Amino acid sequence: MKKKKLKKKICVVGMGYVGSVSAIIFANIMENKTSKYDVIGIEKNDKMGQEKINKLNSGKFITKTNDSKIQSYLKKAKKLNSLSIKSNYEDLKTADYVVIAVNLDLKGNENKPKINFSNLIKITNIIGASIKKDATIILETTVPPGTCDTIIMPIILKNFKIRQIKTAPNIIHSYERVTPGKNYIKSIKKSFRIYSSSNKEAEKKFKFLYRDVIDLKKFSLIKLDKFIESESAKILENSYRAVNIAFIQEWTHFSLENKLSISKILNVIKLRKTHNNIMRPGLGVGGYCLTKDPLFAYFSNREFFKNKNNKFEISRTSMRINRNMPNFTYKIVKDIFKNKKKLKIAVFGITYKEDVGDIRFSPSKALIEKLEKNNFNIDVYDPLIDKLPQNIKAKLNLKFDYDKYDLIIFIVKNKLANKINFSNFRNNKKKIHIIDTDNCLNKKNIDLINKKKLKFINLNA
Numbered sequence: 001m002k003k004k005k006l007k008k009k010i011c012v013v014g015m016g017y018v019g020s021v022s023a024i025i026f027a028n029i030m031e032n033k034t035s036k037y038d039v040i041g042i043e044k045n046d047k048m049g050q051e052k053i054n055k056l057n058s059g060k061f062i063t064k065t066n067d068s069k070i071q072s073y074l075k076k077a078k079k080l081n082s083l084s085i086k087s088n089y090e091d092l093k094t095a096d097y098v099v100i101a102v103n104l105d106l107k108g109n110e111n112k113p114k115i116n117f118s119n120l121i122k123i124t125n126i127i128g129a130s131i132k133k134d135a136t137i138i139l140e141t142t143v144p145p146g147t148c149d150t151i152i153m154p155i156i157l158k159n160f161k162i163r164q165i166k167t168a169p170n171i172i173h174s175y176e177r178v179t180p181g182k183n184y185i186k187s188i189k190k191s192f193r194i195y196s197s198s199n200k201e202a203e204k205k206f207k208f209l210y211r212d213v214i215d216l217k218k219f220s221l222i223k224l225d226k227f228i229e230s231e232s233a234k235i236l237e238n239s240y241r242a243v244n245i246a247f248i249q250e251w252t253h254f255s256l257e258n259k260l261s262i263s264k265i266l267n268v269i270k271l272r273k274t275h276n277n278i279m280r281p282g283l284g285v286g287g288y289c290l291t292k293d294p295l296f297a298y299f300s301n302r303e304f305f306k307n308k309n310n311k312f313e314i315s316r317t318s319m320r321i322n323r324n325m326p327n328f329t330y331k332i333v334k335d336i337f338k339n340k341k342k343l344k345i346a347v348f349g350i351t352y353k354e355d356v357g358d359i360r361f362s363p364s365k366a367l368i369e370k371l372e373k374n375n376f377n378i379d380v381y382d383p384l385i386d387k388l389p390q391n392i393k394a395k396l397n398l399k400f401d402y403d404k405y406d407l408i409i410f411i412v413k414n415k416l417a418n419k420i421n422f423s424n425f426r427n428n429k430k431k432i433h434i435i436d437t438d439n440c441l442n443k444k445n446i447d448l449i450n451k452k453k454l455k456f457i458n459l460n461a
Helices: 019-027 047-057 068-080 090-094 118-130 147-162 184-189 200-210 227-257 262-269 293-303 313-323 325-337 363-373 443-451
Strands: 008-013 037-042 083-086 097-100 136-139 170-173 193-197 221-223 344-348 377-381 395-397 407-410 433-436 455-458
Touching: 008 019, 008 090, 019 037, 019 047, 019 068, 019 083, 019 097, 019 184, 037 090, 047 083, 068 083, 068 184, 090 118, 097 118, 118 147, 136 147, 136 200, 147 170, 147 227, 170 200, 170 227, 193 200, 193 227, 200 221, 227 262, 227 293, 227 313, 227 325, 293 313, 313 325, 325 363, 325 407, 325 433, 344 363, 363 377, 443 455
Parallel strands: 008 037, 008 097, 037 083, 097 136, 136 170, 193 221, 344 377, 344 407, 377 395, 407 433, 433 455
Antiparallel strands: 170 193
């Protein structure tokens, strides 16, 4: 009788917006009409962690998203019994792969950035004390350059020494490549994957796993020679984007002040292939990456390498500009209504970007908080959110009331925004004002707004 082949096991530590999707993809890798791996997701044993565990184990994603593939992948994983989520670390002992995808939060500001490594250190110690000597550790968490050599490798080596393991640990750094939204799954599978490795054995095992994740017909696995190079690649990439966004902000000011069409100007600039990635105006920077990553190199230089000469002034300045961007829209609102109080505002979109229910560091949330502090009454329209943060007094609505508002601010594209029939404002007694911060309205509605001569400010006009 032929012996049944044992599946390899993957443990993914951290069921956030990166780890959960990675685990779902691993659980859907097939071989001979069955799942190739047993995938164990590990999450904190607290209230938020238990919510994630319960959702994923019942076949639901951790948040609302417009990527239909996520639900179909979860459904398939449940049918194959290839994915289970737990709050303990027992499965690390028998894992062939351990993927670390936990948060690394930034505190402080651009002058004194602080990073709390305690959770990453704790998890790395647990991994080092538990794993098989030939298991492969893959760090997906975005980290300051130097983290693998300064923190991760020494912790694993220390634990191997205590356990009298003489084999060199297999460690890979391969930063996450995830774009939450309607192409959540696609953003991982159809992207180049950058990595660095501690040895050839780690590299071999990493390639074996990710050849089934990445679409290698169009993309590839690209090796960099040192951990610090792959760590720096992610930080430099996100710093570039943050600087690009900050740069366009001053031109948005200039264009509005001088009644220029920033959209037409950018369109002609984008005709040059060398300039087609220039950013467009928006409310501000949000999400978990661009609001912290540009300070990671500055942190590394000071804390890991004790180099005070390179102050990363451009990156730090971009962080300050981007953090203050919602104030620009707030000033527009204040200028419209002068000293009028208790006015009613409809805000479309509170997530940090379209197609995903993530409010972390949302510029829309920052704007709402500032408006509420100055006695504006806010209603929020966002189909991807079930409840608002506790510190916000605003009400969450889905059905739009045409006779209720003095101002509508469109911040994030969502399906509700372009369902508004602007013809219905014809008999509205209020002098309605409209602000579009990020090309949320389609051309049909913009033409209708202009035809009705409604008071309209388009930051991308």
